[in-house]
Amino acid sequence: MDTTGAAAFDAAADGYDDAFHTTVADALTVRAAGADPVRLVYDAATGSGAAAFAAVRLLDPERVVAVDFSPRMLERARQRADRLDPGGRIDWRTGPAVPAPLPDGSADVVLCASSLHFLGAAALRDWRRVLRPGGRVAFSLPTAATFTPSAAFAALVAADLPVPDAPDAAAALAAAAGFTGITAERLDVAGPHARTVLLVHATRPHDR
Numbered sequence: 001m002d003t004t005g006a007a008a009f010d011a012a013a014d015g016y017d018d019a020f021h022t023t024v025a026d027a028l029t030v031r032a033a034g035a036d037p038v039r040l041v042y043d044a045a046t047g048s049g050a051a052a053f054a055a056v057r058l059l060d061p062e063r064v065v066a067v068d069f070s071p072r073m074l075e076r077a078r079q080r081a082d083r084l085d086p087g088g089r090i091d092w093r094t095g096p097a098v099p100a101p102l103p104d105g106s107a108d109v110v111l112c113a114s115s116l117h118f119l120g121a122a123a124l125r126d127w128r129r130v131l132r133p134g135g136r137v138a139f140s141l142p143t144a145a146t147f148t149p150s151a152a153f154a155a156l157v158a159a160d161l162p163v164p165d166a167p168d169a170a171a172a173l174a175a176a177a178g179f180t181g182i183t184a185e186r187l188d189v190a191g192p193h194a195r196t197v198l199l200v201h202a203t204r205p206h207d208r
């Protein structure tokens, strides 16, 4: 595991902006709901759990597997779980988010909020592996224009997945990994740390 990266996120965990990330994760997750019942959700790079908690509230899954390589971020998530996951449906795991610790074709929904730019293109290929045919992926990314990481975080951005500048460029990432039924949109988040992010939703095809 890349412990250098985990250490950077550990160091940032205490000041983590839960409010912004909850707004993004909620918008991402509500649009991932479909007609089918959701049994298993995978939350890749869960951080303090924003998307995992949104899944419990908005998708009513049987189980959520939520992975992050930062022990300190997961500690924050577990502290919030008493209130936000009272039924204990989230299985928190410390480790690399890619590959997902799940069998092929097992997940109904994959969520990845504000993290794909750290995971790289291999994550998208892995999500196609773990999703069942017809399963849905939902990820958010910062926009290139508003993404201004510190040097420590800039060094962690994956070289093979450029931060997109517009919805079309974000959608192209999903298309390149073989997803279909792709939608991409901007989300403007107001507040003291106002930012614009890109939300992408797509489906794992039945035929590939």
Ligand SMILES: C[S@@+](CC[C@H](N)C(=O)[O-])C[C@H]1O[C@@H](n2cnc3c(N)ncnc32)[C@H](O)[C@@H]1O
Pocket (backbone or CB within 6 Å): 005, 006, 009, 021, 022, 025, 044, 045, 046, 047, 048, 049, 050, 051, 067, 068, 069, 070, 073, 095, 096, 097, 098, 112, 113, 114, 115, 118, 119
């Ligand atoms: C900006 S935070 C987003 C966290 C969360 N998804 C949210 O929306 O609040 C990025 C997260 O990615 C995690 N991360 C980055 N690279 C990772 C990797 N290779 N494996 C597991 N977690 C990773 C970091 O520890 C951090 O918690």
